[in-house]
Amino acid sequence: MASKENPSVNKNCPVSATIRLIGGKYKALLLWHLTGQTLRFNQLHRLVPEATPKMLTQQLRELEEDGLISRTVYPVVPPRVDYSLTALGESLFPILEAMYRWGSALMQDEGLMPACTMTDSYSTTKKEQEDCPSCSCHARSKS
Amino acid sequence: MASKENPSVNKNCPVSATIRLIGGKYKALLLWHLTGQTLRFNQLHRLVPEATPKMLTQQLRELEEDGLISRTVYPVVPPRVDYSLTALGESLFPILEAMYRWGSALMQDEGLMPACTMTDSYSTTKKEQEDCPSCSCHARSKS
DNA sequence: CGGCATCCTTCGAGATACTG
């Protein structure tokens, strides 16, 4: 088990166990972005620009060591590394979706984010969901 | 908005918004313990002993400032302060429950926590749920 | 492109002591 984050916290509590794995500074966000799609390092960086490359690497490595994401290195030049969810990582979807829904409702109450609703086709199949145009979540980079 | 935790993170993303409010070191855990019951400071401290009183106060104050919990001070001696969830805090239940379920499944896969299942009466009414004897979650302190 | 190595600064958080 990697996760240097939250080294403390009761070892017998399921909620603590979950926090230990996804409670890192950008972990839930990274997992959310990786839900339903494979992304390269720089794509993730563009989606989470406030994380420095060093932090990104660190968080991604911990997620990998905890078996939540898989990292594929292509021996080409320039280098290419793909990140995607493992089965265990995908099983986090109910949590991430609940966080997304709650945050959406909160932001709407505050008058932000007018129309960024999650398509219900996403919640079950989560294969090729629609992008979310009014926020950067799941907006595939176009450049 | 209080939450000094995660000061960065994309401002337009619902998942980030959620993390900003419940992403603190012990926040989700505290909220989980407060689900369905009012607790005093020392009760919370016993349930989360790895948090120092200072940290507890800090996290609880941020949760209060963010409108997730309410803090009631009784002007008696010895002092007494009760913490409970607000309506907004209770609306986090789907997230916390998802985290609980996922963590439970993970721990069972690892051979830990033999029989700590969440009673389904809890998931909807969440009023007077059964305690969880094999872990400290929602185990009301007896002393 | 996707890192890793170093240096350096900040600040999270523990320990301890005190208070209404």
Add this chain to the structure above:
DNA sequence: CAGTATCTCGAAGGATGCCG
């Protein structure tokens, strides 16, 4: 009981430079 006030230290994390 439920905190607050200091002091302190180690680690989180930013900036920079180099590399395959």
